[in-house]
Amino acid sequence: MSVLGRRVRPNQWDERTSGRAVYTTDVVLPGMLEARILRSPHPHADIRSIDTSRAEAYVGVAAVITADDLLDRTYLHLGEPFSDRSALARGRVRFIGEEVAAVAARTRADADAALDLIDVDYRLKDGVFTSGAARSSGAATVHDDVEGNLALQTVRSYGDPDAARSQAEASASGTYIYRPAAHVCLEPHSTVARWDPTRQQLDLWVSTQAPYFVRKEVAHLLDLDMDQVRTHPVAVGGGFGAKAKAGCHEVIAAALAIKTKQPVRLVLDRNEEFAVTAVRHAFAVDLATGARRDGTLTHRDGYVTVDNGAYNHAGPSVAIYATMLAAGPYRLEGCETAASLVYTNKQPGASFRGYGNPQMTFAMESQIDELADKLGMDPVELRLLNAPEPGDVTITGWRLGSARLDECLRRARDEIGWEAKRESGGRGRGVGIAAAMHVSGANAFEHSELSEAAVEIHDDGTARVCFAGADAGTGQAALLRQIVAEELGIAFDDVSVTMMDSHDAPQDLGAWSSRGTMWSGHATADAARNAARSLKEVAAAKFGVGSAEVRLLEGEARCGADAVPIGDLVALTEGAADGCLRMQGSYLTDVDKMDKMHGFGHFSPAYSFCVQAVEVEVDYATGQVTVLDAVTVHDSGAALNPAAAEGQAVGAMAMGLGAALGEELVYEQGRLVNPSLLDYPAPRASDLPPIRAILLDGHDPAGPYGAKGIGEIGVVPAPAAVANAVAHATGVRVREVPVTPDKLLKQLEPHTTTARIARHRPLNAGATVHLMWTDLIRKLYEHGLFRLLHRAGTGWARRRGRGRPHAPPAGIEAVERPSTVNTALQAHTQASPGADYIAGGTDLLVARQQGLRSPVRLIDTTSVLKLRGLEETREGGLRIGAAVTLEDLRRRVSEPDARPGDSMLSDLLTELATHQIREVATVGGNLLQDKRCAFYRNGFNCYKRGGWTCPCYAVMGDHRFHHAVIGGHRCQAVTPSDLATGLLALDAVVFSEVSGPKPTRHRAIDELYAGPGEPDLSPGELLTMLEVPVEARTRPAAFEKLRLYTGDFAVCSAAVSLGLDADGVTIADARVSLGAVAPKPYRAERSEKRLQGTNLSDGTALKEASWAWAIDAHPLLRNGWKIEAACGLLYRALTRIADNANP
Known part of the structure; x- marks a missing residue:
């Protein structure tokens, strides 16, 4: 291979890095209107009436729509019986931010002003905001036709669980919590829609990973044929699963365009992006894993509770996949897993990079380390003992054409310096490791077994790929160009690609479940080979030889000393027209359709493996965890574009570290508390360690040119690796991510601050009355x-x-x-x-x-x-x-x-x-x-x-x-x-x-x-x-200062200024100020008095002074840990001064 395997830049690299790429928000059409959505302010309420008359009369408004303007249909999503959401709320709202009405107006400001004129009469209902509350006796029902708020309940049994349990001689068990998270795409969800009444065609420019599903949902909800809905190419600024299916805005823009007969642009703002788009599902996983004394795993039992939010979306599929994942990634003899998908009055969950795998793997890989401790085994050795091998068939029916988990484990172990650091760790420094397995695409939906592509050869020797899927930043477009260049023997720069144009390309279902390389690679290669075959046949006739003797190299068809530019062959090829030969290709996988009822079957052509190892440092004073080193090792088959593969690996692990250490959506009474980049602690570049990506060069027989999927799996193991490293560093096992300072410090300091303070409260009358x-x-x-x-x-x-x-x-x-x-x-x-x-x-x-x-x-x-x-x-x-x-x-x-x-x-x-x-x-x-x-x-x-x-x-x-x-x-x-x-x-x-x-x-x-x-x-x-x-x-x-990310406001801080006696070590005067602990910057006078006369070399006295102010504290239920942290910061500031005074 001359082009495949080379490092090439992503498509539109110059345009994207210079700001010239055309995203949906850059699309401007004549007469275009701006749309805004009226959203529910309540988590649960019946809609008694909606009066839009004042909004319709507002200057600049072209149209207002409610559910009454649309057919009484729901999004298809996973199909019946899971289809449960209307495009606009019909009769009831079920989460804050749900779409109630929409306005199209001349300007965004006009549309916003008109929203304020829509009068909605609500009758408030009680809401349920956690899975536990939703399942409790007497809880309000989110959907009246769903008993107990259970969207789905399923039990899966693989292998022989009873026999396997009987063989277990050691076991580990626990409950593991994974909080909800936001996708944080750089580009918000956005749509431009234009209706042509003459041609009866709806044109869409959409930020999406899957134009097919957008067309399908819009056509269904607006009673159009799919052929009437055309998607157009735009740059897509990230998806991560948020845009893997239709969002909940495209049909609104389309309906407004049809009503006004004018183009309509609808762009969500950043607050909406956080507060109303779908999120990663929160999981609570009750898990038990058994093994024989020699470390051979026997069984795993699990009960998974998934917070579905108010509507299904991908929830049932995520829950079903989770029950399958419990049976891996190691050899097991039996597994029994149940899952409950629970409706709550919060924004719905949907597909998110990893599709339930990060949540399950956090539980499973944390527990593997706990089991290793019980067995007295090295965690890596336990994993190696149970790693699958090529040719294995898992107890879920997954057939492993290639499996190099053992090599990934050994390489990650060596790269992180495992043996030496495991020996020396345990004093605030530690190393941890975790593994994962993930599909390379899934035959899960109607038509998902098929992908098609077209390749055009032009008479100037250039080629163009026509593909209906989208590249949301994965590098898929560049890969398709590489494949065509490889098959046709032309330069990479002579190949262009057009994606997302549904009327220019045959069918593809888009980029999701790590299917991009597997499905599009095969389909494009097939189209390119068909074109190459036709060109070779024409050249062979010209040369008077068999087509097998013709090679395509450097833009020419060659046989011995004879050569002809391939562009010259185009006009001679059957089917060519107007200087262009267009050939189509397809990929029809032969794997099973996913059995959503029983969960057994081989529904992906190949399965990727990833092992990640980290070294962490834990600050005992504040509970903050810092990742010092990180390595991600991948068995993803052949790396067809190493630059893109490494980028995916590094970016995915960065996202996984964010989930491990900070990212969490927080709700109060169903309302999102942190809907902004300021309040949501996604890691900044300076918060991340150097991440080394290692790609094990390999070959999978099912993949195009030996490749497997890599886009999702890198986000999966990091939270467990971090939790395992923290356990090694401190002896404390954290079973909830993100591992934030409040969770860890409370376990590092088992005698809580609140109890200590309560025993030493000041007794002056004023303070006592106030408290x-x-x-x-x-x-x-x-x-x-x-x-x-x-x-x-x-x-x-x-x-x-x-x-x-x-x-x-x-x-x-x-x-x-x-x-x-x-x-x-x-x-x-x-x-x-x-x-x-x-x-x-x-x-x-x-x-x-x-x-x-x-x-x-x-x-x-x-x-x-x-x-x-x-x-x-x-x-x-x-x-x-x-x-x-x-x-x-x-x-x-x-x-x-x-x-x-x-x-x-x-x-x-x-x-x-x-x-x-x-x-x-x-x-x-x-x-x-x-x-x-x-x-x-x-x-x-x-x-x-x-x-x-x-x-x-x-x-x-x-x-x-x-x-x-x-x-x-x-x-x-x-x-x-x-x-x-x-x-x-x-x-x-x-x-x-x-x-x-x-x-x-x-x-x-x-x-x-x-x-x-x-x-x-x-x-x-x-x-x-x-x-x-x-x-x-x-x-x-x-x-x-303690903060959650670089540049964030203080969680708490301490500033100290000391006046010293002539000896340079005795404190004569002190100023101690604490930040973010009180309504105003806090002068810690008790600490100042305690410091007077103290020698800087007296560490005990400095520590006592650091604690002196705390007896006045009066924390809330869950922030008493901040007192510990602030005291720790104050002591650190004092010791820094002492160290400088006594070098």
Whole structure:
């Protein structure tokens, strides 16, 4: 092979990296309208009526549709009896964000405004938000015709489970939890639809992995023939399963286009992408695995509970596949697995890279390590002992043409340095390994056994592939070009490819279940071989030889010394027309159709294997896990494009590490709490270790040119590998992912912080009354107060005009650019109300979008020269203008002559935000930014949004990371500014000016805040500068921070500045500031007093001082661990200073 096996760039590489690729959002058609969707604000409610008359009358609106405008049909998805969702809610809504109505208008702003004019009368119903609640006695039913909220219940038995159990001499068991996750595609779901009434044709430009399924669903729901629906080529910015079938927006855009007879564009925003599109299913897996004393596995028993969300989508298929996976990836004698798929009032789950395999493998591979411990065996050796071999048939009926799991295990073991690190590990450092097996495509649906492709040869010697599937970033388009170049003997650059055009290419069902290479590779190769055969026959006749003697090389047909360009043969070939020879090819797999009833059968042509190994470091002070090294080893057959294969392997493992360490969708009362890239902790590049991808060069007899699938399997083993490494590093087994600091630290420190604090609470009357009152309110929340405030209090607030779902912000009318502080103050006074100051805009502009602030006239403070000043005072202090960017300040305090206090600021600013943010955000903006409570920011009608009748959702909701452990009351939010935490330890003073008789005031920075992220500034008052005194700059200082990802706000932080006696080691004076633990930056005075007179070499005294403040803490139910973490950070900051004082 001359082209296959070479490293080639993905198709459209230059266009995608330069911004010239045409995505759906770039498609602009004459007369195009913009569409928006009205979504349910309730998790469960009956729709009494919908009145669209005001929206229809709104200027700019072309059409409004509801379920009454569509046929009474449901999405096909998996077909009956699982088809359960309408395109627009019909009579009932079952999750927050469900589609109720849609508007097409001249502009997006017009469409958004019209949505606010649609009146929907709901009758609220109780909701069920967890699988356990949904299955409890008396629970509300999500679908009236489904008893017990069970969408599916199945039991699978493979081999001889009873006999296998009787042979077991050791076993391990446990319950393993895998939380729901978002796909986080770079490109949101989007559709452009155009209806041609003359031709009766619907044209679609859709961001999808599977144009076939989009056409099928749209045609079904709109009563069209599939041939009437044409999809067109666009670049697709990621799918990961989210776009493997039809989404829930394409038919809405199409229906609006048909109604208006104008093109319609519908693009989901990032909030919708998180909050309403389908997610990875949450799993709870009860598992038991048995073995003989020699390590031979006997059996596995499992019960899998899958949170389906409100509708089926791929849920039944995912649950069914999960029961099969329990019987692998090792040799077992028996397996019995049951699965319950449970409806809840949350956004539905759907296909996600791995399709249930990551959830099952986390449980199975964690338990293999636990079983190895019980057997006294090395975990790798246990796996090797039970690894399948080529030719094996699993107890589920999977026939393994190739199987190199044993080689993957040995290679991963060697690459990670297993033997040496297993011996030396266990003191916060550890290594872990996990394996997985996955299909290379699945014959699971109607027509899924077939793939077709066409190849055109042109008279200039070039070729074009016509394929109906889509390349969502996998490199499939480049692979098809490689195959054609290989078969026709032409240059790779002489082959082009057109994908997604349903009227230009024969049938293919798209990219899902790792079928891309297997199905499209075979089909394209067949088409290219058919073309090559025709060209050889014509050349053979010309040369007077048999066609077997003709070779296609370097764009020519050759036989001995005779040669002719293949372009010259096109016109002579039967079937050619207009200088083009078009040949079609197909792949019809001979594997079984998936038996969804019994789960037995060989439904994939080949099965891939992957082993991943990681080395981790666990921070005992905070519970944070850092992956230091990672290797992913693949048995995926021949690597036809090593560059693309390695990219898939590395990207998939990165996604798996995200699932292992942070990614989780969090809900409260059915509403998503973290629907943004800020709140959802997907790993950034700097959070990831170097990932080494190793491809075992091999050959599978069923694959095209020996290849197998690789796109999904790399996401599967990482969570188990990390959990196993953490267990090796600490002795603590975590059975829930993601492995976040709160889960781990509680197990590292078994005597909880809350218990220790409760024994040492201060006894002064004021503090006691405050704590008693707060405790009483929290208990009342649990016993009905929260429900009352949530249901009645928020309603009352909305009727008073507080906390209503916000309309899109009005446009900015003007931006003033004053040159002096006085003119800035005057501009604000003249423009009020509706005026606000702006600098970098990284908080204000976001707050406008979130409905928290609504200025229409902005005063740009960066144009005021005085506010951009950054200089030393005559006394040696540092004066910092409020409009100085964070990066300019960082550069200044990082200079070679920086003083100790400056160096602390440098560390703080480096950790504070990404470089891009630091270049824009300003010192003043950082200090004055609003609270970052996810409930407050993301539309919950909470106490701070809606007023005193509304609850603080953090009290009962997810408050693990960004809420107070001390000083919280009605609101549990914290001030998010890291800079304020550091400046408090440096005795910084802030200056502000306001129009009036006392224009200037200055105060200590802790006096700047009236509440969490709530500066104590009068209307129009302008923060102008701050000053760090020379004494603070010269004191040794340190800053430590715990955050969930690079650039994130602090979970907790500690800043310390110490005044030392002349001996340089005795603490004379101390400033201790803690961040993200209290409503305002917290001065830990008890710790400061305990430090006075302490010698820096006295580690015990430093540790006691680090804990001294904690007796005042009053954490919520699930964030007491933050006290441990903050104390650990404080101790670390102190020891850093001590180490520098005693080198």
